[in-house]
Amino acid sequence: MNNYKELKVWQKSVELSTKIYQITTGFPKDELYGLTSQLRRTAVSVPSNIAEGSGRGSNKDFSHFLSIGLGSAFELETQVIIAGKLQMVKQDDATEIINEVNEIQKMIRGLQKAIK
Numbered sequence: 001m002n003n004y005k006e007l008k009v010w011q012k013s014v015e016l017s018t019k020i021y022q023i024t025t026g027f028p029k030d031e032l033y034g035l036t037s038q039l040r041r042t043a044v045s046v047p048s049n050i051a052e053g054s055g056r057g058s059n060k061d062f063s064h065f066l067s068i069g070l071g072s073a074f075e076l077e078t079q080v081i082i083a084g085k086l087q088m089v090k091q092d093d094a095t096e097i098i099n100e101v102n103e104i105q106k107m108i109r110g111l112q113k114a115i116k
Contacts, residue, residue, distance in 0.1 A: 004054035009107035013047040013069075016100050020076075023097075027088050035088065039079050045072035046104065059115040070108045077101045 004010050020043035027036045046069045053065025077098055084094035 004051045007050065007054070007111070009104060009111060010047050010050045010054075012100070012107065013043075013050065013073075013104050016097070016104065017043040017047060019097065019100075023089060023093060027083075031088070035079065035083055035086075039076065039083065042072050042076045042079060045069065046076065050108075062115055063112050066108050066112050070105060070112075073101055073105045073108065077105075 017040075020039050024036045024039055049065045049069035049072065053062040053069070056062055056065065080089065080094050080097050080101070083089040084091060089097070
């Protein structure tokens with residue numbers, strides 16, 4: 001799998017990363033090195049691991065990096081829930097993001113099954 005850019009799951013996770021960056025620009029400045037940074041790094045980790053895994057030489061390696069990306073997606077979901085509880089993210093935005101993350105999680109699992 002060399003062209004990760006054609007993968008819908010990669011495309012969706014890049015879009016979600018962009019959305020996370022946009023939303024976190026409104027976070028309190030004292031969260032810059034806290035939840036803001038964590039959300040951004042976790043969001044970027046999902047498509048980054050998909051891309052890195054696709055460049056590896058085997059489906060086993062690809063699946064391993066997909067697992068890391070999946071873990072990051074669950075981490076992102078948790079962080080969005082926390083940001084929502086802290087009222088740093090509007091509830092409607094949090095729900096929308098969580099739905100997108102859940103879709104990405106399902107897509108990653110499906111891709112793992114397809115390459116086995």
